[in-house]
Amino acid sequence: MTVLASAGPVWSQTPMEDPLDARDAKRVERMEKVVRELRSIVFQLRDTGKPVVVQPADTDARMGEMAVRLIDLEQTLRSLNGSFESVTRDADQARRENIALKRDVQSLTERLAALEQKLAEINAPPPEPDAPPQAAAPGDPARDFAQARQLMLAGDYDAAEAAFAGFVETWPDASRTPEARYWLGKTLTVRAAHADAAKAYIGAIRGWPQTPWAPDAVVELSRSLVALKKPADACQTLAEFTRRYPKPPANVASRAAATRTQAKCAA
Structure with missing residues (x-):
């Protein structure tokens, strides 16, 4: 009797082991979840009579699907970035080619203008008949103009410049002084003295003859201003x-159009 009495308290203090460990508890929880979903499917089929589409309830499967979509999005983004870089390179190349083309067009325009100027000088109207030099009195304006014009036709622009400048100074009121200023401007343009050339052309066209x-x-004045x-x-x-010369010669009209383009005049 004494032995039994002492053994009783020892047995009552020993804890009982939990029959379910952590893994078993998770399994039971998943089974209960599946049972709840099956019950829901059965009730839905009974109430609606329509086929039931069972969506996967497993979170891991959804996470895997999201991971696959994320990989696809990353690949698409890399592809788009590559396309943008290619487009940017093409745009830069096109811009460089456009700049080079503009330079070529400008150079071609300048060369064409120079050729047209030479052609205009070659096709310039011949001087009006002057009295023979031997019949002209000393210091005769007709003789001086003819001599200056002859120097220019011979291609001696330096001497022609001096001759026309002397004519303008000596005969400021002569009938051919405006034309002398025009030819003086031509000689100044040849040596790129554009400011002096512009003054000569302005004096020539005063009054719009x-x-x-x-x-x-007028066209030569515009070119000097450019x-x-x-x-x-x-x-x-x-x-x-x-406005002043609505029907100019074809070669003059062509040079005017080229100058208008070079100056970027509004249409």
């Missing part, structure tokens, strides 16, 4: 050219 050389003098980096003044001069 209706002479064969006047339209060309060379002096005064495109606005050049465009204004060309607008007046169109």
Whole structure:
């Protein structure tokens, strides 16, 4: 009796082991979840009579699906980045080619203008008949003009410049002084003295004379203004050219159009 009494308290203090460990508990929880889903499916089929689409309840499967989509998105993003880089390179190349093309066009325009100027000088109207030199009195304006013009036709532009400048100074009121200023401007243009050339052309076209050389003098003035980096003044001069000389010679009209493009005049 004494032994039994002492053994009783020892047995009552020993804890009982949990029959379910942590893994078993998780399994039971998943089974209960599956049972709840099956019951829901059975009740839904009974109530609606429609086929039931069972969606996977496993979180791991959903996470795997999301991972696959994320990989696809990353690949698409890399592909788009590659396409953008290619487009950017193509745009840069096109921009460089456009700049080079503009330079070529400008160079071609300048060369064409120079050729047209030479052609205009070759096709310039011949001087009006002057009295024979031997019949002219000393210091006769007709003789001086003819001599200056002859020097220019011979290609001696330096001597022609001096001769026309002397004519303008000596005969400021002669009938051919405006034309002398025009040819003086031509000689100055040849050696790129654009500021002096512009002054000569302005003196030549004062009053907008209706002479064969006047339209060309206006175009030459516009070209000098472009060379002096005064495109606005050049465009204004060309607008007046169109109004004052509506039917200029074809070669003069062509050079006026080229100058208008070079000065970037508004249409």
